[in-house]
Amino acid sequence: MRYVSTRGEDLGSGFQEILLGGLMGDGGLAMPLSYPRLGIADLQAMRGMNYRELAFAVLRLFAVDLPEGELRRLVDKTYTPHVYSNGRVAQQAEDITPLRELEAGVWLQELSNGPTLAFKDMAMQLLGNLFEWALEQNGETLNILGATSGDTGSSAEYAMRGKRGIRVFMLSPHEKMSAFQTAQMFSLLDDNIHNLAVKGVFDDCQDVVKAVSNDLEFKRHYRIGTVNSINWARVVAQVVYYFKGYFAVAKEVGRPVSFSVPSGNFGNICAGHIARMMGLPIQRLILATNENDVLDEFFRTGVYRPRVTAETRQTSSPSMDISKASNFERFVYDLMGCDAGRVKSLWRQLDDQGSFDLRGTPEWERMASYGFVSGVSTHANRLETIRMAWEKYGVMVDPHTADGLKVGVEYREEGVPLVCLETALPVKFAATIQEALGRRPERPAQYEGIEELPKRSVVVNADAEVVKDYIRQHVS
Numbered sequence: 001m002r003y004v005s006t007r008g009e010d011l012g013s014g015f016q017e018i019l020l021g022g023l024m025g026d027g028g029l030a031m032p033l034s035y036p037r038l039g040i041a042d043l044q045a046m047r048g049m050n051y052r053e054l055a056f057a058v059l060r061l062f063a064v065d066l067p068e069g070e071l072r073r074l075v076d077k078t079y080t081p082h083v084y085s086n087g088r089v090a091q092q093a094e095d096i097t098p099l100r101e102l103e104a105g106v107w108l109q110e111l112s113n114g115p116t117l118a119f120k121d122m123a124m125q126l127l128g129n130l131f132e133w134a135l136e137q138n139g140e141t142l143n144i145l146g147a148t149s150g151d152t153g154s155s156a157e158y159a160m161r162g163k164r165g166i167r168v169f170m171l172s173p174h175e176k177m178s179a180f181q182t183a184q185m186f187s188l189l190d191d192n193i194h195n196l197a198v199k200g201v202f203d204d205c206q207d208v209v210k211a212v213s214n215d216l217e218f219k220r221h222y223r224i225g226t227v228n229s230i231n232w233a234r235v236v237a238q239v240v241y242y243f244k245g246y247f248a249v250a251k252e253v254g255r256p257v258s259f260s261v262p263s264g265n266f267g268n269i270c271a272g273h274i275a276r277m278m279g280l281p282i283q284r285l286i287l288a289t290n291e292n293d294v295l296d297e298f299f300r301t302g303v304y305r306p307r308v309t310a311e312t313r314q315t316s317s318p319s320m321d322i323s324k325a326s327n328f329e330r331f332v333y334d335l336m337g338c339d340a341g342r343v344k345s346l347w348r349q350l351d352d353q354g355s356f357d358l359r360g361t362p363e364w365e366r367m368a369s370y371g372f373v374s375g376v377s378t379h380a381n382r383l384e385t386i387r388m389a390w391e392k393y394g395v396m397v398d399p400h401t402a403d404g405l406k407v408g409v410e411y412r413e414e415g416v417p418l419v420c421l422e423t424a425l426p427v428k429f430a431a432t433i434q435e436a437l438g439r440r441p442e443r444p445a446q447y448e449g450i451e452e453l454p455k456r457s458v459v460v461n462a463d464a465e466v467v468k469d470y471i472r473q474h475v476s
């Protein structure tokens with residue numbers, strides 16, 4: 001399989017090479033030159049596979065340069081049958097992403113059974129094992145530098161803790177995360193995990209990461225890398241659970257199934273788009289946003305207008321509070337018929353004018369064939385949906401999952417099963433659950449008293465030089 005950048009650069013044929021990278025040299029994102037296509041017979045053969053087998057079957061199509069035995073070992077190590085760390089007990093040991101039917105034809109697919117109780121673990125856990133293996137192969141080390149407002153940082157830390165050759169330096173806004181999220185991250189005492197609490201807000205953290213990364217000499221010398229959501233391996237790992245969900249609810253292979261996806265950076269739903277391009281019979285990809293509705297605006301109107309940071313609203317589904325969707329360029333590349341020149345000029349237009357408009361173009365005419373529909377969910381909708389799910393189904397959903405459920409049900413079609421992706425557990429967002437239900441969220445037994453555990457973090461000024469000094473001192 002050959003890889004190209006969405007802006008045209010030929011990236012060669014190595015999954016391994018792009019594994020450790022984020023943005024490509026020309027500012028674009030890595031994409032396969034073409035998608036592997038699966039026919040009905042292939043899908044039928046996959047139908048009976050457990051999660052590990054399915055993950056291996058899908059990843060092997062994209063990671064052709066990884067030795068098969070190694071890939072299988074890494075996948076098996078990642079998706080082991082277990083009693084989930086959140087205390088939920090699997091019906092079957094093989095159920096990594098169990099589905100439950102909320103009402104006839106509407107399903108919830110559990111993606112939050114990993115250590116940090118959010119779907120990001122599904123891919124990040126694999127990434128940790130892939131990174132460790134790849135670095136060992138080349139005798140290299142990697143220092144991951146990131147900024148987080150909560151979910152991504154903790155998911156990355158739990159995936160990388162104790163991994164040989166990897167250190168994590170994670171910046172978070174000092175005293176701005178929820179008590180639960182802070183406890184989750186700061187109670188990690190592993191030598192290779194460094195939590196830096198930055199005096200400022202999330203944007204200050206991001207600015208510091210950018211400033212450090214722009215010092216190319218420092219970046220090279222200290223082997224600074226990232227694990228952000230544009231990482232190609234993360235996207236591919238997420239493709240797997242669409243197959244799992246499809247086989248779980250489709251009465252027969254070939255029948256259509258729709259998926260509803262709470263979206264922010266467009267990483268999760270991009271994986272659904274890829275599954276569909278590979279031939280999985282997905283009818284609709286239902287994109288749900290919160291009040292930050294950049295993506296809903298695009299899918300309704302053809303106008304893509306990323307917001308400036310100051311326009312981004314703080315909402316009660318905070319992991320979807322984005323101003324621009326970093327993976328969106330991957331879909332636009334496909335929509336433009338893989339014409340990197342067109343993508344380049346659209347992004348130049350974004351830089352110059354702040355938006356682009358596809359209305360009236362031949363590409364926009366083809367939009368319907370990609371299956372996307374979209375909708376917005378507000379704070380009031382969120383509360384109402386959390387209440388509805390609790391009263392009607394006896395299920396407590398987190399605010400992000402509620403956004404997906406709200407918009408998903410609006411697009412439900414007779415005879416087409418609808419799978420709503422669960423992106424986090426309610427315990428992470430206690431205040432909103434309290435507001436909706438007048439009670440505390442269920443807390444998995446393992447997380448009792450997590451706030452009282454010993455914690456380790458250092459408080460630093462929002463200053464790139466201070467962070468660089470810290471890294472220098474801790475990388476020997």
Ligand SMILES: *Cc1c(COP(=O)(O)O)cnc(C)c1O
Pocket residue numbers: 118119120151152229262263264265266267268269319320400401423424
């Ligand atoms: C990251 C996240 C999302 C958004 O996913 P994207 O891949 O960025 O679209 C939704 N819900 C939760 C809980 C998240 O952590």
